[in-house]
Amino acid sequence: VSTTSTSTPTGTPASGAAPRRQRSDAQRNRERVLDAARAAFAEHGTGASLEDVARRAGVGIGTVYRHFPSRQDLLVAVFRDNVDTLHAHAADLLVADDPFAALGEWLRTQLQHAAKYQALTATVMIGLLNEGDDAAPSCEELRSDGAAIVRRAQAAGVVRPDVDADDVLRLVNAIALATEEAPDGPALASRLLGVVLDGLRPRPPGC
Amino acid sequence: VSTTSTSTPTGTPASGAAPRRQRSDAQRNRERVLDAARAAFAEHGTGASLEDVARRAGVGIGTVYRHFPSRQDLLVAVFRDNVDTLHAHAADLLVADDPFAALGEWLRTQLQHAAKYQALTATVMIGLLNEGDDAAPSCEELRSDGAAIVRRAQAAGVVRPDVDADDVLRLVNAIALATEEAPDGPALASRLLGVVLDGLRPRPPGC
DNA sequence: ACCTGAACACCGTTCAAGT
């Protein structure tokens, strides 16, 4: 829907015309709003005041709405931060020696990034997973990375065949939500992830 | 803090005086508000409008606040519904033949009840778990039930020794949160619980 | 003692007027 993506001008099908340019002040305002949103969400979580975002960005509230018609759009835009770093990491993990350890590290990294903007990442992620196949492109990237990592582990016989990447992503983000505000969140999350990882191993016939 | 608990008059320390009686219309209003809250939370989730609750109950908004000073108090009161039914079930499970199957059924029951008022139960539960040992008494009941069931399974050697009831409760409520709005929520939740249950089994030395 | 509902504060959202 958005025509403002900077790096990948995939819109406008016919005629090799250049993608519609934004006025440079608009572009700069968008950036400012996004920065302000990052700060506000990190401080106050998913429900941060949009008027506060506008104040921090030094723009009118209308400008926030112009660039991000709904709060969800703003959340998803901030969510993209995590996707980018995780996507970069995924390439390495796909050629790592131990496919199971790679999956473990992939999930552990997700937990770490999930804490960055309070419950934002996990909430958005679960919401996007629920939307199914036609979800936001940001999510698709993560899903296909996850699918590759999970399938490699399954091919090596170290992960049970009856789960998919969506299951695994849901579980790890669920843990992030449940440990968010716990006294010793990170340690707790790591322990719970350990349980889940064991549960992902295939059941040997004799056990 | 509350002096309105009906079944257990544990307040008022000195002199064996009877616990302070409420006026009967107040008692009835409290019931009405609670019923209205159940309906509202079931329909609109945790964030349901308190004015709507007052309207449904046929009382002034002030009466809602008088009986339940904060939204959290109202949430916890509704949460009690689940505690009561789960607590009754726990007694049976503690004498069931298979301790592991008993744990599984305990958790499956939690998932079912968690769906009743949308994310309410899971949200409140996780919140109470985060408060630690001095949480609401409703939660303590569930925690001690869970502890007994988990410990029995551990004593029988069918659950790994390095987890406790809080871990298990957190995991199951996390799953409830993550599958709440999914297209096929119940089936998905059941599958994810299966993974977690496998993860709770002890690792045999040879595996 | 308890209830009521007007009054206040705050925030999300829209949109006519500006540049």
Next chain:
DNA sequence: ACCTGAACACCGTTCAAGT
């Protein structure tokens, strides 16, 4: 084309006045 901020709507919360 984009930005601004006043205007509107809605909801949470308090409290003085009633019974």
